[in-house]
Amino acid sequence: MHRGKGMKFVGDSRVKSDGRKVNVPKDYSEYPGKTEAFWPNFLLREWMVGAVFLMGFLCLTLAHPAPLEAVADPLEAYIPLPDWYFLFLFQLLKYQFASGMFNIVGTVVIPGLAFGALMLAPWLDTSKERRPHRRPIATSLMLLGVASVIFLTWESVDQHDWEAAAEQGQLVIPGEIDTEAxxxxxxxxxxxxxxxxxxxxxxxxxxxxxxxxxxxxxxxxxxxxxxxxxxxxxxxxxxxxxxxxxxxxxxxxxxxxxx
CATH class of the missing domain: 1.10.760.10 (Cytochrome c-like domain)
Incomplete structure (x- = not known):
């Protein structure tokens, strides 16, 4: 490039002749009534809303305490049941191919492949398309995963003995007996x-x-x-x-x- 070609002098600075400038966002103060400062205005309001929800949550825990059960007894048969978001993994361990001698398959291999695929999804699928029908492989795998989780969760809920689970671990108030008799x-x-x-x-x-x-x-x-x-x-x-x-x-x- 020849000296001075495509450049023009403005004072002591040099600006490209096409006139393009860096897109610098304006300060929030240039939009009165439409924006506000993150600190302290926005952050203080978020803290106040969080404090209200926290107080509400504490009131619910006081009004409806967690259901307690009796002290664990190794001689008593207990039917375990995890939280709802782990029910599909719990159900997986009931199948022969993922339990017993193959317990490692149900606890490590299958969950590892599923969650590993989710973590590697941005690198495995580099397509710029975002419409589901233009991404058949990714869409099919995602639908298969969602359907599997829903099915396994439903099976776990349906096969669980809720009546026996309600009776197990109940707090039994000791009756008044004559220990001196x-x-x-x-x-x-x-x-x-x-x-x-x-x-x-x-x-x-x-x-x-x-x-x-x-x-x-x-x-x-x-x-x-x-x-x-x-x-x-x-x-x-x-x-x-x-x-x-x-x-x-x-x-x-x-x-x-x-x-």
């Missing part, structure tokens, strides 16, 4: 009784609550000797007289029958 002292010495029905006789893990029984002492003795259902017989370690005292105590709902 002779029947309770005999009951407390029986390891098999304590292990299945607890020291408060409220049961758990599929074992009945002894405080709610409507059986007679004779029926209680019959069950203890011969067993019933999953309860084996012959577990009582004591004399026949002690068995009668304990059976009468149980039939009287944890109270001394002589009082």
């Amino acid at each position: 002779e029947g309770y002292l005999i009951y407390a010495e029986q390891a098999s009784c304590i292990q299945c029905h607890g020291d408060q006789m409220t049961g758990g893990a599929g074992n009945p609550n002894l405080l709610e029984t409507e059986k007679t002492p004779e029926e209680v003795i019959e069950i203890i000797i011969n067993g019933q259902g999953a309860m084996p017989g012959g577990q009582f370690e004591g004399t026949d007289e002690e068995l009668e005292i304990m059976a009468a105590f149980i039939a009287n709902h944890g109270e001394d029958p002589e009082e």
Whole structure:
């Protein structure tokens, strides 16, 4: 380029002859009533709105506290259920190809491929088209992923035993029992009784609550000797007289029958 060609002098600065200038945005003060400063006007308003929502959220947590369950019991069968946004992954582990010996497939391989594809999507699909029908591969993969998540989530909700889940882990308020009664002292010495029905006789893990029984002492003795259902017989370690005292105590709902 020859000296001075395409250039013109304006004072001490040089500006291209085509007249193009850098697009510098105007200051917000040049638009009175239409814009405002980020600090402190905009940011202060955002903080105030956030504080209102936070107070509302705190009021909801106080009015509707989280439902608590009983202390975890390793002897009690528990049906787990994750939060709704993980239900599709939870359902995936129920299939044979992604559980058991192939658990690594359901926990690492399939989720890793799915989320890895989402992270690499900007580099895998470099097309400038944004209309779905012009991007058949990307659109098909996305529709397949959305359909899979919806289907697995629905299957997880549909196959979950909601009635059993509502009963599990319930907080059982211990009934008032006479721990000084002779029947309770005999009951407390029986390891098999304590292990299945607890020291408060409220049961758990599929074992009945002894405080709610409507059986007679004779029926209680019959069950203890011969067993019933999953309860084996012959577990009582004591004399026949002690068995009668304990059976009468149980039939009287944890109270001394002589009082």
